[in-house]
Amino acid sequence: MGAVRRRRGASSFVVLCALAVLTAPGLATGTAFAAPPPEPGVKSLEQVRKEIEDLYRQAGTATDAYNLAEAETKTQSDKIVEIAKQVAAGQERITTLKSRAGAAARAQYRSGGLPPGAQLALSDSPSQFLDGADRLRQGEKATSDLLSELNRTQSDLQQYAQEASTRWATLEANRIKQEDSKKQVEQKIKAAEELESKLEAEEKAKLIQLEQEAQYQAQKAWLSTGAMKDVNNAASEAGKRAVQFATAQMGKPYVWGATGPGSFDCSGLTSQAWRAAGKGIPRTSQEQLRLPKVAIKDMRPGDLIIYFDDASHVGMYVGDGAMVHAPRPGRNVTLAGAGSMPIKAVVRPDA
Template identity: 35%
Template sequence: MSGRLLRLVCTVAVAAGAVLAPLPAAAVPEPEPRERPVADLLTDLQRLYREAEEATETYNATEEKLKEKRAEVSRLDAALSKARLSLYDSRGAAGRLARQQYQHSSTDISPYVRLLLARDPQHALEQGHVIGQLARERAETVGRLTGTEHRADELARKARRALDDQLTLAARQKKNRDAVRGKLVGVEELLASLTAEQLTRLAEFEEKGVEKAQEELTASGALGEDARKPSREGETALRYARRQLGKPYEWGAEGPRTYDCSGLTSRAWAHAGTPIPRTSQEQWARLQRIPLKELRPGDLVIYFPEATHVAIYAGGGKVIEAPRTGERIRISPIAAHPLLGAVRPDDLPGARAPRHAGPAPA
């Protein structure tokens, strides 16, 4: 092409607003996205499960406080109703006394003057006794009325405060419930993003990790000899837990069809006649701590630094646990999760915190 023709083509292209782009080089295929290592996936999944369980235990703690506050509101309402009924009766008695006083004051001669003019001294004494009795009753009625008014006012203030606290706890409970659901959505999204092959490898990798942790724990001698017998209550709690094997995990559940981790342990011990705190954090904080070497069947094993998971020791280095969402109550190695410590519910009565009125249904 001549220089003149080349200049013409360029002029036309610029006039038309065209942009002359260089010819593309040979197409280079984009690299395929790199598959994340199974170890990283397991770390993320375990973190999400742990956060969900921590949120669940926070929800459970709020739920227990809300139950207590509801009971307090009901008790105060009943006491207030009783006080108001007593106040009504006292005001009725005070009204009768006022009418009597008015009637006596409207007569020409007061009862006291009539007493002085009485011909029969014995009759006069009896009249005096009656008048004294009436005066004492009047004073008692006025005092009772005043005291009942004060008590009714105080009960009304307490009832209002308790109701305000209940509403605050209810709002907190909803916030905690939403937090749990949000954490579980994260778990679901991660699992949904994985292929069947990845899920299989993930499960195998996790199982190998648990086996290794169990072997190391056993070899260390941290569990000591496993020949201890459970207490009578511990054996009853363990039998209850065994009967729940295979039932689904459900966050916030206390049975009898579904359980979360602390719902299972608290119900098992309530069934044994030894009520304990509802949440794993409270179980760790308020029950007697024991060395792992002293574990006996029925004791509780606490996991993670925040005490967000709990299981019941079954002996032989095994525990019964409600593991996590999507799984069922099962027997697991004691080293299935990072160990925090162990507690014994039936050796420290002062540490018990009743949460259930009676044995739970099997």
């Protein structure tokens, strides 16, 4: 993991965070950045930061809904293709059965279809008649079985048609949901970008400082609770591979709906990291929340940390109180404090 080494303990990451904040432009004196008081009726830079953060949070929630709808759409599409194959096979089977039924009917017609009494009268001996009657019964059973199979196959086709109709309806609902979510994502990101675009270059730099300071203060408060006191568990082999993949993506941009290789959203990064480790997990952070949960004290590198009450963000714990994540549009995959956002749950993909 390069700079992240377990023997430094949880405090090492706090020190790194503190240095990142305290050595930022305008903070060399060790004092926290404070924006000048705004003019009356003008939003402060901190208010703008919170508004932008809230918009990106909403975009993250909509992104999760979009990703889920996309995954469900693919599932429904795959199922419809499978149903189409079953229908084709069923229709081919019916054609074969009808051909066999027609052959049986023609054979019966050629035999004359005489009643048993007439056949007994015309036969040379009773034993010959009994042999014929036995063959007749066998033929009748075969015809009955054939007709039963034909009815079952036709019934299956009706069931396939009903299922396909239901799947198509679900597919269309998912498509609409996906389009709605996409619009919400685009609207929220556009609103956030417009807010940020109104800032001067110096204000944008200060905005980043404010983000870093807010994350540092949240991490510091979280560590002060003793949350990391007993966290010293080693990663599993699969967890090591997942961490290696995730940290190797650092510096790549966040793009909503992306799963790599050049860009990721938050759950795209974690799902692909575990896929690289040989373990398929759900695509979205809300679905990843359903993975087996572990207590924070039992957390180990490779575990996923789900953030916020709506499970709209996810990162991967990498050790020393840090996690790697794809933060939001306009930011790159990076390390951050594991407690820099409100934790909802910790889950373990390879439990």
